[in-house]
Amino acid sequence: MRMTCMTALALCAASPAYAATHEIAAGDGAGERLQEALILSEPGDEVVLGAGRFVLDDGLSLDVDNVTVRGAGMNATVLDFTGQKGAGEGLLVTSDKVTLRDFAVENPQGDGIKSKGADDIVYQRVRVTWTGGPKPTNGAYGIYPVESTGVLIAECEVSGASDAGIYVGQSRKITVRNSIARQNVAGIEIENSRDAIVERNMVTGNTGGILVFDLPNLPVMGGGNVLVRENLVSTNTTPNFAPKGNIVAGVPRGTGIMVMANEQVWVDNNTIVDNPTAAVMVVTYIKPFEDKRYNPYPREVVVADNQAYDNGQDPDLPGIAPVVQAFGGALPTLMWDGLQQDGDTPAVLASPEMPGWSLNLSKQGQSMAEAKPGPLSVPAYGQPWNMDGIGAPEELEARLVS
Template structure:
């Protein structure tokens, strides 16, 4: 009860900080205003490198061509365009740098009202900064394939982040990614044609609401991964429309395609919870994600050495997961790209095994919520049926499957089952 109370207080403080009247994103609240026009790209790049505290940079309408832009170690900065359809920053000729725009160690950074597109690496990376506001930004690649950069909007190791009214497309990892951050809000955003629409990774005290994630490989991910600087948790996901995420997985080879990358996300995934704790998923519309509406998985599902990586910042078991009052619907068949995907093939096999073992199912679809069945019993040698407090309160038919991943490699012992009774919220 005490931890829940503290979480409510923390989220309340974040929501207050990022109210609609947040002054850090307002024009005219800065000591210096610098205004630039298309054709002054060299001056703009130099201005970014030499910024003083409390500066607003205004980029008037038009198309700009940049190699890369960088801001570091300043306070109270606003980069403002005249609208996503008017101020366009194009990085397609980028020859150096890992990002289109890189922001490092800035206290009070805001960017508003423009489109950034077609960098070779990430489009906007904000590193080790605090009080970050990203609003009315479109971050897109013209082609959604493995030539795209990994992340479109990418705050990492930050504190107090708001991402609002943004659109991302074409990321070969996640369109909106919040990593290793404390206190974050993602709201009123859209993401399409990314591998993952939005990902909250090793991030604590986050709210994701009033968004639309569609036509991605996977709509929304909550991951905790090993070997990172902090543990995530206390994430609330509500009032989102997560639909038709059946796009092929085009994650890059190497870092994106390793056992811990989004290359593991099967086409047709609505929400994936992986090794994450203290998660609440409610009042969402999760429609036509035709491989798995909601997946609850452990680190063991993708890494057989997960136990060796346990430390203060990482546990491979998903715990304290509450799923309730969502509207969930699935289509009649798996999407074609799932049949070519490693995890997709496993989920297809789960459906086939369930229907083969129970003639009463009559060729039903895979149930809406897929739990890999790997609990903390694997670490404690315990026998409790729900030791990790998985709590589900949903109505309807064909809701749940414990996929029994521990035995999937031994067909004689593999017994996925649809008994949800141990996991019904008490």
């Protein structure tokens, strides 16, 4: 069949013009060749990393839109930053519509992979590992998208981060799915972000499992509308190894799921097992702050029908011993500090099947010695608020490959 001029023009418009594949093999000079390919890429290009270990002494960066960086597999293609000079990221992405797939980053001096202001980004089967295990000298974040709209993290794995393994901050339209976070301070953290789904992940061996936080004094405020469902949150027993001064340095060892100062968070159908402080904690931000935009209270946090057992048997909380004794030797499944914004906005709504207690604190900053623990008296949850439109856009799902 003869192709008309109009047909040819339509085909050209449907695909990137002059899309190229840049193939980079491991070996001498690989770092320079890889960075050159990232700089010279055009929208629509692929940078393909061969199998092997890429020994790098400097961080990498990408600022071209619509580029795919892919390797031969998260255990086959390794970007090794053990000898990295300086404390920067392993890879920094500042462009939109980027796909990162099928490679590993090991031992970066700073964060593993950071994407900033990078909308519509996909991380799939990416591994970030600090091979020496949990240490305060490890980089803070493994996978670290921030200030973005449209984030999809799928089938990834992070271990050893001294802050959060998988962290999404100051962003919207987020999905974190089918990933593994282990031996980090925080396994998965959603911070100052909205419209997020965290689902079907395995979060184990961290200090704290899944954190949904809102903090003051950040450019983007007002996190909420977060769905945490169908995750396995187990055996988060690693002592906190965050550097002193970090906000997560205060996360108790053995925290399963913790919601702090966030609104409309739905925690449902998770399996939460063997977390020695508590399965689920809902708390107020207790440090002093001057940010007038900030609301330190949790609002409408729904703890629905989760499967939780063998939690709360060795809590890591200062002054908690009398409280534990009052509870008969183990903290209950759901713990709330008792603080709320006002009488009209419940901090917690809970399933009757989730045994919960309140510490009945009356003001921010009180010690555990002042707690007056008692059974949780909160409204049972009903139908969730309108959760249409949360999670990563469908266009990002279409970029996943098997």
